[in-house]
Amino acid sequence: MAGEGERGAQAIGETETRRVRVRRARDDRVAEVDDDLAVEEPLEIRVGRAEERGAAPRSLSVTMRTPGHDFELAAGFLFTEGLLRGSEDLASVEYARSHVRGSPENVVDVILRRGTPFDPSRFARNFYTTSSCGVCGKASLDAIRVRVRHPPAPGRPRVDAGVLAQLPDRLREGQALFTVTGGLHAAGRFDAAGRLLAVREDVGRHNAVDKIVGERLLADQVPLSDEILAVSGRASFEILQKAAVAGFPMVVAVGAPSSLAVDTAREYGMTLVGFARFGGFNVYADEGRVAHRALARSRS
Numbered sequence: 001m002a003g004e005g006e007r008g009a010q011a012i013g014e015t016e017t018r019r020v021r022v023r024r025a026r027d028d029r030v031a032e033v034d035d036d037l038a039v040e041e042p043l044e045i046r047v048g049r050a051e052e053r054g055a056a057p058r059s060l061s062v063t064m065r066t067p068g069h070d071f072e073l074a075a076g077f078l079f080t081e082g083l084l085r086g087s088e089d090l091a092s093v094e095y096a097r098s099h100v101r102g103s104p105e106n107v108v109d110v111i112l113r114r115g116t117p118f119d120p121s122r123f124a125r126n127f128y129t130t131s132s133c134g135v136c137g138k139a140s141l142d143a144i145r146v147r148v149r150h151p152p153a154p155g156r157p158r159v160d161a162g163v164l165a166q167l168p169d170r171l172r173e174g175q176a177l178f179t180v181t182g183g184l185h186a187a188g189r190f191d192a193a194g195r196l197l198a199v200r201e202d203v204g205r206h207n208a209v210d211k212i213v214g215e216r217l218l219a220d221q222v223p224l225s226d227e228i229l230a231v232s233g234r235a236s237f238e239i240l241q242k243a244a245v246a247g248f249p250m251v252v253a254v255g256a257p258s259s260l261a262v263d264t265a266r267e268y269g270m271t272l273v274g275f276a277r278f279g280g281f282n283v284y285a286d287e288g289r290v291a292h293r294a295l296a297r298s299r300s
Contacts, residue, residue, distance in 0.1 A: 076214025223247025
């Protein structure tokens, strides 16, 4: 479905990094050295209909992203924002072929199957309710309730506490671009045994999650009911919203969660783990999926 032209390879190359000359100060010494930067470019996401081939697709969003896995990003973004019901809505995802000014590789067209319901007027309302700016927690939770089609099953999967504590290190080992640039967020999919199934990197943490979800959506493998989502930064409402829509039962964050992220996890019966680092973590919601003796003793 994605097509052959996508810059989807995760190998480090010109699309992901750029080398610049800098003056580096260390220990009272200054030297000119080369430094590798993470590339940041705009991606315009457009939506069209299969029955309207030839017409200009409607532009819905422009996001700043690290090039690579662009089709996953576009599909995952539209899905986690509730504008797609699933892979059954997709006819194709491709780089723009017409009606483009500038670089076609920075414009992705998502073409919907014939008869797919799609109301572009909902788009602005979706972003208003997910921006976490001036919207109360109840309104935000109400807004995503209709999008969560696959709520997680209670108590599944059951994950050993030692496995959870190791996920940040295993995620970090998969961050090839971060190793070179030091400037990217990451999201990873893990199984209950702690095996890394996939990792995506991006300048935006939300983009990294959309890429992870989009890869599974394009493979028609959503919901992700037995997997764990791990993120390199904090756990915000938007991260939990995207995880809930994709069906993840567990989210593990290296940083802190926000209060609305915790509310979201508790609303949908998700396990939320924060401050997962240095061999420990905090459980903020649904500890029933965590096999942890200390937690068992604390409940007795």
